[in-house]
Amino acid sequence: MANTRLHTGFSRQQVVNITGLTARQLNYWRRTEVIKPSATTQGGHARYSFTDLIALKTVKQLLDHGVSLQKIRKSILALLQYLPLQQQPFSELKVIATGDVVLVFHQGMALDALTGQEWILEVAELEKEIVQQYPDTLQLVVEQDDLFEPNITNIDRKAI
Amino acid sequence: MANTRLHTGFSRQQVVNITGLTARQLNYWRRTEVIKPSATTQGGHARYSFTDLIALKTVKQLLDHGVSLQKIRKSILALLQYLPLQQQPFSELKVIATGDVVLVFHQGMALDALTGQEWILEVAELEKEIVQQYPDTLQLVVEQDDLFEPNITNIDRKAI
DNA sequence: ACGTGACAAAAATACCACTTTTTTGTAGCA
DNA sequence: TGCTACAAAAAAGTGGTATTTTTGTCACGT
Numbered sequence: 065m066a067n068t069r070l071h072t073g074f075s076r077q078q079v080v081n082i083t084g085l086t087a088r089q090l091n092y093w094r095r096t097e098v099i100k101p102s103a104t105t106q107g108g109h110a111r112y113s114f115t116d117l118i119a120l121k122t123v124k125q126l127l128d129h130g131v132s133l134q135k136i137r138k139s140i141l142a143l144l145q146y147l148p149l150q151q152q153p154f155s156e157l158k159v160i161a162t163g164d165v166v167l168v169f170h171q172g173m174a175l176d177a178l179t180g181q182e183w184i185l186e187v188a189e190l191e192k193e194i195v196q197q198y199p200d201t202l203q204l205v206v207e208q209d210d211l212f213e214p215n216i217t218n219i220d221r222k223a224i
Numbered sequence: 225m226a227n228t229r230l231h232t233g234f235s236r237q238q239v240v241n242i243t244g245l246t247a248r249q250l251n252y253w254r255r256t257e258v259i260k261p262s263a264t265t266q267g268g269h270a271r272y273s274f275t276d277l278i279a280l281k282t283v284k285q286l287l288d289h290g291v292s293l294q295k296i297r298k299s300i301l302a303l304l305q306y307l308p309l310q311q312q313p314f315s316e317l318k319v320i321a322t323g324d325v326v327l328v329f330h331q332g333m334a335l336d337a338l339t340g341q342e343w344i345l346e347v348a349e350l351e352k353e354i355v356q357q358y359p360d361t362l363q364l365v366v367e368q369d370d371l372f373e374p375n376i377t378n379i380d381r382k383a384i
Numbered sequence: 385a386c387g388t389g390a391c392a393a394a395a396a397t398a399c400c401a402c403t404t405t406t407t408t409g410t411a412g413c414a
Numbered sequence: 415t416g417c418t419a420c421a422a423a424a425a426a427g428t429g430g431t432a433t434t435t436t437t438g439t440c441a442c443g444t
Binding site (some may be wrong): 082104114119121122125153160167174185186187188190191194197 | 242274277278281285288289314315317318319320321322327334349350353354357
Binding site (some may be wrong): 245248249252256267268292293294 | 434435436437438439444
C-alpha cells in the first residue's frame with residue numbers, strides 16, 4: 065500500500081492517529097472553518113494534505129499550551145491578511161505562543177497574530193540610542209559601570 | 225566636563241532627558257521596586273547606572289506599546305528566577321511584547337516573562353515528527369503535495 | 385535640583401453573573 | 415468508516431462594577 069499509486073490525502077482516522085486530535089474535533093473544525101481538508105472525496109469524505117497535517121498539529125500544540133480555539137481563529141484570520149496567498153497560515157511559520165497570544169515570525173519581524181501588530185524590541189538598539197544621545201559619557205560610563213556591585217534587586221511582591 | 229573625572233551615575237533629571245520618563249515615575253518605581261537606581265548619594269539622591277538606563281528605556285518602550293506596569297512587574301519577577309545573578313533583567317535581553325505578553329529570548333528559548341513558562345513552537349519540527357511517524361508516506365506525500373497550491377514562504381527568523 | 389507626602393484623576397485589574405463557543409456523547413444513515 | 419443532527423456538559427468570552435495601581439499636581443523641606 066505504500067507505493068502503488070498517488071497519495072490522495074490522509075483520511076480522518078489517519079489524521080486522528082497522527083495528530084492526536086479527536087474525530088469530533090476534526091469534523092467540527094471542518095464545519096466551522098478552522099482548518100478544512102484540502103480535498104474532499106466524491107462521497108464527501110475529508111482528505112487532509114500533508115500541509116493540513118502541519119497546520120493541525122500546530123493548532124493542537126497551541127491548544128495544549130493554553131491558547132483557546134477562539135484566539136486561534138482570530139490568529140488565522142489576522143495571518144491571512146498578511147499571507148493572502150496561503151490557505152493554511154500555521155503550516156509554514158514559526159510560532160511562539162503563550163496562553164495569551166500567538167506570535168508568528170515573518171521576515172525577521174514578530175507579528176502578533178491576534179491584532180496584526182508587529183514589533184520587536186531590541187535592547188541592543190537602545191544602547192546605541194543612549195550612547196548616541198550622550199556621546200560624552202561613553203568612556204566614562206564604561207568605567208562607571210564597574211563601580212556598581214552586582215547587587216540583586218528585590219521586588220516587593222505585595223505591590224503586585 | 226567630558227573627561228575630568230569618574231562618572232558617578234546619571235542624575236534623575238538626566239535620566240528624564242534621556243529616557244523620556246517622568247520624574248514622578250522614576251520616584252515611584254524607585255519606591256515600589258520596579259527599577260531602583262544602582263547607587264544613591266549620601267544625601268539620598270538617585271544615581272542611575274548605564275545598565276539602569278537600558279532597563280528603564282526597555283520598560284518605557286513596553287509601556288509605550290501597551291504593556292501595563294503591573295505586567296512588567298510580574299515579568300521582572302519571573303525573569304529573576306531565570307537570571308538570579310542579574311540585577312536588571314530587561315537590560316541584557318531581547319524582548320518581544322504585545323499588549324498581552326512579554327517574551328524574552330534567552331539561549332534560543334522563548335520565555336514568557338509573565339508566567340515563566342518557556343517554549344517555542346517550531347513548525348519545522350512538526351514536519352519531522354510526522355514523517356518519522358509515517359515513513360511510508362514520505363515519498364507519496366511529496367507527490368501528493370504537488371497537487372495542492374504551491375507553498376510559498378519560508379521564514380527566515382533572525383537568530384535569537 | 386531632589387525627595388517626600390498628600391490629594392485626586394486616570395488606568396489597570398479583579399470579581400461577579402451572564403452569554404456564547406467548544407467539546408463530547410449518542411444515534412441514525414450512506 | 416465517515417458524515418450529520420440533536421443535546422448536554424465544559425470551557426471561554428463578555429460586560430458591568432468594585433478595587434487597586436499608577437500618574438499628575440501641588441506644597442514643603444533639604
